[in-house]
């Protein structure tokens with residue numbers, strides 16, 4: 001996967017490329033990460049990238065010419081890449097979008113705006129899609145681009161240590177992950193659930209499924225309702241009801 005980020009703050013995004021799983025993926029040749037500074041494509045002697053909005057009002061708008069030149073440069077370096085603009089007006093980013101983008105063969109060009117936004121005429125000719133990471137307003141698209149790249153990168157085969165590990169991720173099947181525990185066996189007076197120490201793999205599998213179901217029901221009722229429980233989940237729910245029934249009687 002090739003990521004190219006168009007930004008006025010390349011240092012912000014390069015820090016992301018230089019750390020953690022992303023850095024490892026780049027080292028291993030599974031990912032490339034590059035920044036293009038939009039300011040390098042400004043042609044006046046002050047390197048201007050913004051201008052006052054037509055119609056008046058406060059705030060500045062990103063000029064179309066440097067953006068166009070920067071996008072064409074990125075496309076030239078990575079032909080066939082998908083051009084994504086980060087903006088609160090975009091389609092909401094989620095795991096489904098991450099999977100779709102991870103399947104993109106050539107690469108992704110992520111356009112990060114600053115100020116009030118970018119000149120409207122840039123969109124139709126030069127970009128493929130608009131993505132929002134949520135309903136709040138940030139000072140620029142860089143954090144959004146990093147969120148998107150982070151979620152996409154870990155879906156690229158080989159980027160995560162084990163290939164299997166994202167198969168069981170939350171949201172993949174409308175259930176959140178089961179609880180996780182590691183040593184020590186007692187922490188602040190709290191013990192590890194006995195089943196996890198039993199060594200019985202079938203019991204552990206069922207415990208995790210139950211934990212996942214309970215946590216989804218309590219923490220994310222919206223997800224719980226989205227997908228009806230399968231036969232095994234129904235069985236677990238009935239068992240949970242019996243346990244609650246006993247608690248209510250005591």
Ligand code: 4GX
Nearest residue numbers: 086087113117132133137138140141144
């Ligand atoms: N999810 N912002 C972009 C400037 C801007 C506005 C319009 C292009 C068009 C955001 C979000 C976000 C703030 C990034 C405004 N650029 N990005 N920026 N929410 O809030 O992605």
